Amino acid sequence: MTVHRNLARIMLPESLQFDRQHIWHPYTSLTSPLAVYAVDSARGVRLRFADGREVIDGMASWWCVIHGYNHPLLNDALKSQLDRMAHVMFGGLTHEPAVELCRRLVDMTPEPLEHVFLSDSGSVSVEVAMKMAIQYWYGRKEPGRQRFLTIRNGYHGDTFGAMSVCDPVNGMHHLFSGMLPGQLFAPAPGIAPGEQWDESAISPFAALLEEHASEIAAVILEPVVQGAGGMRFYHPEYLRRVRELCDMHGVLLIADEIATGFGRTGRLFACEHADVVPDILCVGKALTGGYMSLAATLATDEVARGACADNQVFMHGPTFMGNPLACSVASVSLELLAGNQWQQSVERIEKWLKAELLPLNELAAVEEARVFGAIGVLEMKERLDVARVQSMLVERGVWLRPFGKLLYTMPPYVMSDEELAEVTAAMREVAASL
Ligand code: PMP
Secondary structure (H helix, E strand, C coil): CCCCCCCCCCCCHHHHHHHHHHCCCCCCCCCCCCCCCCEEEEEECEEEECCCCEEEECCHHHHCCCCCECCHHHHHHHHHHHCCCCCCCCCCCCCHHHHHHHHHHHHHCCCCEEEEEEECCHHHHHHHHHHHHHHHHHHCCCCCCCEEEEECCCCCCCCHHHHHCCCCCCCCHHHHCCCCCCCEEECCCCCCCCCCCCHHHHHHHHHHHHHHHHHEEEEEECCCEECCCCCEECCHHHHHHHHHHHHHHCCEEEEECCCCCCCCCCCCCHHHHCCCCCCEEEECHHHHCCCCCCEEEEEEHHHHHHHCHHHCCCCCCCCCCCCHHHHHHHHHHHHHHHHCCHHHHHHHHHHHHHHHHHHHHHCCCEEEEEEECCEEEEEECCCCCHHHHHHHHHHCCEECCCECCEEEECCCCCCCHHHHHHHHHHHHHHHHHC
């Protein structure tokens, strides 16, 4: 077979036809799928379609590609690791790429988080976090603590444990009600960052926690930014109060920073907005700069020792745990963050998004325009027609993936002002056309 490394690969109509008939895409129907666009290659912040068109990617491929595509240092990390070994099992073996990455993760997260469990994806890292919390209470001789308390509008992944703590409506709990464990849901926080804090906002959460404390293994939430459950931002004081209440009732706190971690909200981790440290932390997405699937669950010494009390092993071990290729590219991605002025980039993007998107609050079709860190959201009054909006955006040279009533951008940190201007102008045009 000939491999054309640098030539554009035209995608044949038969391939698109095969895709349509045989391949599921995320959150789509197989019987009436939405159109997909064939990508040939990607560089910087641009995707090149197989038909030669180029679009600016305002999604950073579902929020992961923070340094841009085809980054020479990330490419080199993978190439040089590939010549040593692509993969070895992690059971009974270890290697420098995993050790280096975990050392970096321990160093860059708050001090109490010192133990790392590597896994394949964000959802799995959440499963691992939930299992850790349950095992911790077994170790502490309180095996009755098996439930989780969370807040509405959350999203934590698509596997069963993770799905059980997603918002019941967005997470489609009714479809899986026979399988999902019954978790506890407090109302969504309600107060946005910058708004006047009102202590009554925490009362329903506090009441649920108090009532069920003896059955709760952990509270799990996305700190400050709720992503796929609705792209909403809440007051850091809420998170601070959650930490205090968890401490008061002796309940663990799991922070899901899969979307927020590595700078997206203007802090390296969103928990820093509230100056809190979780007992268990999940990271993923941008961990590898969007190159490969990899996630990590970090735990305090207290949690790790509890979970492994009485010589109990921790019951999880994915086949591709600690994959050396993924670890190598993740280490370089974290190194780039360390030296890359990400904070200035995120501040610059936030400033731009605020200037360009917040005035759209005036438009009739817009329910709310909101910006936090490098996240710009237009929530419309009505659901968006994804196919129509997407084709309009592509015509305009911009890639965004709307969902529900939301048109939003989470650009790569390396996006220039000129490219950002293209993205926000396209968002404005869509909003004005509704
Ligand atoms: N938690 C959060 C906060 C997320 O945003 C996501 C992905 N959107 C996940 C968990 C699940 O991650 P993955 O898709 O890698 O399984």
